[in-house]
Amino acid sequence: MKRVLQILLFFVFGVHGIALGQSKIAGKISDVKDQVKLSDATVMLLTAKDSILTGFTRSDENGLFSLSKPDTGSYLLIVSYPKYGDYYTEISKDKDYSKLAVGLTKTATLLEEVIVTGRIPITIKGDTTEYDAGSFKVEKNAKVEDLLKVLPGITVDASGKITAQGKTVKKVLVDGEEFFGDDPTLVTRNIRSDMVDKVQVYEKKSEQAERTGVDDGQREQTINVKLKDGSKNGMFGKALLGGGTSNYYMGQLMLNKFKGSQKISVYGLFGNNGTTSMNWQDAQKYGGDSGVSYGDDGSMSWTNFTDPFSGQGVIGIPRAINSGVNFSDKFNKDKHNVNINYKYGRLSSDGDDETISTGLINNKSTKSVDTENDQHRANLKYDLNFDSLNTLTIRGGASRKNLWSDNKRKAYQFTPNMDTTVAEKTHETIKNTINELNFSTYFTHKFKKKGRSFTFDGQARRSEMIGDGYLFSEVKNSLVKKDTAGYTPIDSTDQRKERNNKNDVLGASVSYTEPLSKVWNLVVGTGIESSNNSSRVESFNKGADGGYNDLDSRFSNNYDFDRRSSRYKLAIVHTTDKFKFTVANNFNNDKLKQYNYYSQEGLSRSYFTYNPNVSAGYSFTKTKGLWLNYTGKNQLPSMTQIQPILDNSDQINRYLGNENLKPSFRNSLNINYNSFRILTGSYVYAGGNITLDKNPITQNIDTLKGLNIYTWNNVKGKTNTSVNIWSGYHFKLSKKLGLSNSPQFSLNMSDNNNLFNQQLNKVNTTNFNFTYNFKRDTKTGLNFDLNFSPQYRLMKSSLERNTNSNGFVFGSNGSVEYFISKTFKVYTNYNYTYEAATKAFDQKFEQFLLHPGVSKKFLKNESLMLDFMINDVLDQNKGFSRSASTSIFTQRRYDTIRRYYMLKLSWDFTKMFL
Secondary structure, X not given: OXXXXXXXXXXXXXXXXXXXXXXXXXXXXXXXXXXXXXXXXXXXXXXXOOOOEEEEEEOOOOOEEEEEOOOOOOEEEEEEOOOEOOEEEEXXXXXXXXXXXXXXXXXXXXXXXXXXXXXXXXXXXXXXXXXXXXXXXXXXXXXXXXXXXXXXXXXXXXXXXEEEOOEEOOEEEEOOEOOOOOOHHHHHOOOEHHHEEEEEEEEEEOHHHHHHOOOOOOEEEEEEEEEOHHHOEEEEEEEEEEEEHHHOEEEEEEEEEEEOOEEEEEEEEEEOOOOXXXXXXXXXXXXXXXXXXXXXXXXXXEOOOOOOOOOOOOOOOOEEEEEEEEEEEEEOOOOEEEEEEEEEEEEEEEEEEEEEEEXXXXXXXXXXXXXXXXXXXXXXXXXXXXXXXXXXXXXXXXXXXXXXXXXXXXXXXXXXXXXXXXXXXXXXXXXEEEEEEEEEEEEEEEOOOOOOEEEEEEEEEEEEEEEEEEEEEEEXXXXXXXXXXXXXXXXXXXXXXXXXXXXXXXXXXXEEEEEOOOOEEEEEEEEEEEEEEEEEEEEEEEOOOXXXXXXXXXXXXXXXXXXXXXXXXXXXXXXXXXXXXXXXXXXXXXXXXXXXXXXXXXXXXXXXXXXXXXXXXXXXXXXXEEEEEEEEEXXXXXXXXXXXXXXXXXXXXXEEOXXXXXXXXXXXXXXXXXXXEOOOOEEEEEEEEEEEEEOOEEEEEEEEOOEEEEEEEEOOOOEEEEEEEEEEEEEEEEOOOOEEEEEEEEEEEEEEEEEEOOEEEEEEXXXXXXXXXXXXXXXXXXXXXXXXXXXEEEEEXXXXXXXXXXXXXXXXXXXXXXXXXXXXXXXXXXXXXXXXXXXXOOOOEEEEEEEEEEEEEEOOOOOEEEEEEEEOXXXXXXXEEEEEEOOEEEEEEEXXXXXXXXXXXXXXXXXXXX
C-alpha cells in the first residue's frame, strides 16, 4: 500500500516537470491619436478554429502586456478597452510577436464599422464578471458544475462547494431567480452546460439593501446562470440506474420543464451506497438538520453537519430515498412571483459500533443500532410588488419527522489501571414525531427621497416533539456496598418513557433608514420576541400487574422555560465604492422565567445587555479588499443547559442542567484579505479570528462511585480563548498543460477551562495544518485533482499531563482520469489517511481507499453512458475516527460500506418545444 502511494505521488508530481518554457506574445497598448498608454486593457488569445480561450492577461500601468505563445496551431489575438474599437490579429507559429505595437482608436472617431470575428470570453461590467459559456470547452452533455470548473477564478470541490474569486458561493440563481430555494448543488448538477448562455459572478446585496437602495455592506457571493433563449422552452433531465455486488444499488431521476418564466422540476435519488447526498443548504430547506444556528444579529454559526439522507456517518449500510418537486412562476407582468417546493426523504440503517474513551475518563462501549428516519417538508415563497415603492414577501414552511431507533448497548467503566468498576447492559427503543411550522412576512416601503425607507418583519415558529419508548438496563457497580452474601448487587431498570417538548416563538421588528448624505445613513429599529418552551419527560416503572404505571420521579421532569426579549438598534452606515463602515449599537432586554412543576419552584431573571458590532471593508481595487468585523454578544443559557433532567438511558454517563446559569460574554474579531486577478484566475487570501468567552458556560465532570456526572456551569473569572489563522494562494503553473495548484496553511489554537471533580482543568490545543492542491483539467489525456494535507496536533491538560493525543496526521484525497478518446476514459478516486500512535492510543491508524472505474459514452449526441466502478478495491474501509475534548480522547470503529463492484447506466435527455 505504501508503495502504491509513493508511486502515485511520484507520478503526479513528475507531470509538473514536463512544462517547458515558451516564446512570448508581448507589446505595448496605446491610443493611436494621443499616444496615451492604456492600462488594464483586456488581452485574449483564442483558437482561430473554434474561438476557445487559451490565454489572457491585462496591460500594466505602462500599457505593456505579455503572455505565452503556443507552439502549434493558428490563433487570434484580441485587445479591447472601454470606448475604443477592438484590435485583432492572427497569430501563426512561424512569426515573432514579442514587440507588438497595438494602437486603439476611440469609437467616437472611427470612420467605418469594424467587424470583429470570434467571441469575447470574459467581460467586466461594473462589479459583475461575465463569462461567455460557449468560449469554454467541456465534455458533451456536461452539467453546469463541469462548466464552472473550467472558468478562470472558479473552483468546485468534490462535494459541490463552489468558490469564486476566493469567496464561497452561497447562491446559484437561474435567470436571476431561485431554483429549488437557492441550493447551489441542485442547479449545478441538474442543468446541462449546453443550455447556458452566460455565467455571471457578483456579490449580491441583502434583500433589505436591494429594496431600500441603502447598501448595508452585507453581501453574498452569487452566481447567476443565464440560459439561452432556446433553452427556456423545453424538457430535459437525467436517468441513472446502477446495480452491484453484495446487494448494492443506486438510482437517480431528474426531470425539468421550462416554459418562459415557469419552471417545474422533479428529482428522486435512492440507493444504499451513500450517493443520495445534499449539502447543508439543501438539508436546511428540505427537512434535514443543517447544523446551522442563527443569532439575533443575523449571524450564522456551524456545527458538524451530517446530511440525514446521504448515509454518511451512520452505522452500517444506509438505505436512503431523497426526492423533491419544485414549481415557480411569475404572473401579471411580474407583479406576482410564486415558488413552492416539497421534499421527502427516508433513511434506515443498522450495524455495530465500538467506542473507547481514555484520559480523565476511561470507558468502553459496544452497541448494535437499528434506525429509521422519515421526513416531509414543504416550503412556500410569495413576492408581491404592489408598485415601485411597496413590496411584500411571505414565506411559510411545514415539516414532519418520524424518528425510530432500537439500540442494544454494553458499556464498561475502568479505573486508570484498567480494572472494571461498572458494567452496564441496555436495550432501548425510541419513537419520536417532530412537527414544525414557520411563517414570516417582510414588508418594505420606500419613500420618494432616495435612501429613506421603512421595513416591517414578522415571524412565527412552532416545533413540537411527541415520543415514547422503552428502556431496560442492568448495572453492576463494584464500588457499591456488597450484599450480605458478598455479591455485587445488580440495579435493574424496566421503564416506559413519554416525551412532549414544545417551542413557540413570536416576533416582530421595525426599522427606519434615513439618508444623512450621499454616503451616510442612519438606521434605527426596535423589535420584540416571545419564546415559550416546555418539556415533559415521564418515566414509568413496570408494576406488579405488568403495566407501566408507576411514576419514577427521579427520572421524570415537567419544566417551562420562557423568554421575553426587547431589542433596540441604532446604527450609522458609511458607504462608498471604496470604503464601507458600520457601527451598530444593539441593546437587548431579556427576561427569563423558568418553573419546575415537580418541585413547585420557579425562578425569574432579567438582563439588560449591550451587544456592539463594528464592521469595515476597504476595496483597494474591484478584486482586492480587506474586511474586518468585531462583535460583542451576551450568550444566554439554553433550555437544554438549564433544565435539570436526569437521564438514565446511559447509567454510566449522566447529564444534568443547571438552573442557576448566568450569561457569558463573547468578544469576536474577524479579519479577511482577498486579492484576485480575474484574467489569470489566481487569488491570494488570508485571515484570522480570535474569540474570547468570559465566564464561559462549560460542561463540567464529577465522578461518583464509578459514574460520570456531566453538569453545565459557569467557570467564573476565567476566559476561554480561540485563535484561528489561515492563508492560501491559488495560481496556474502552466496554461498550455492546464496545470494549477493551491498551497494553503492554517493554525488553530485554543485555551479552554472546565471543572473535573471540582478542580480547574485547563486544556491547551494547537493544530498546524498545511494543504497542497495540484490539478490538471483539460478533458483530454491525463487529468487529476489531488490534495495533500500533513498536520500536527498538540493537546495539553493541566490535570492529565501523562496522557495526550500529540501526533502527526497525514491525509490525501483526489481523483485521476485518463481520456483514451473523447468518449472513453479510465479513472480512479482515492482517500489516504494516516494517524500516528499517541500516548492516548498506542497504535497507529492507516488506510488507503481506492475507487477505480471506466466509462464509455454512446449515441451520436453522447447522451448514453455506461460506467463500471469498484468501491474500495483494496477492502480497507474500517469505519474509524478519533477525537479529543476536555482531556477525554475518543476512538470509534463502526460498520460501514466496504468493497463492491457496480455497473451504472445513465441517459441525458432533451426535448425542446416550438
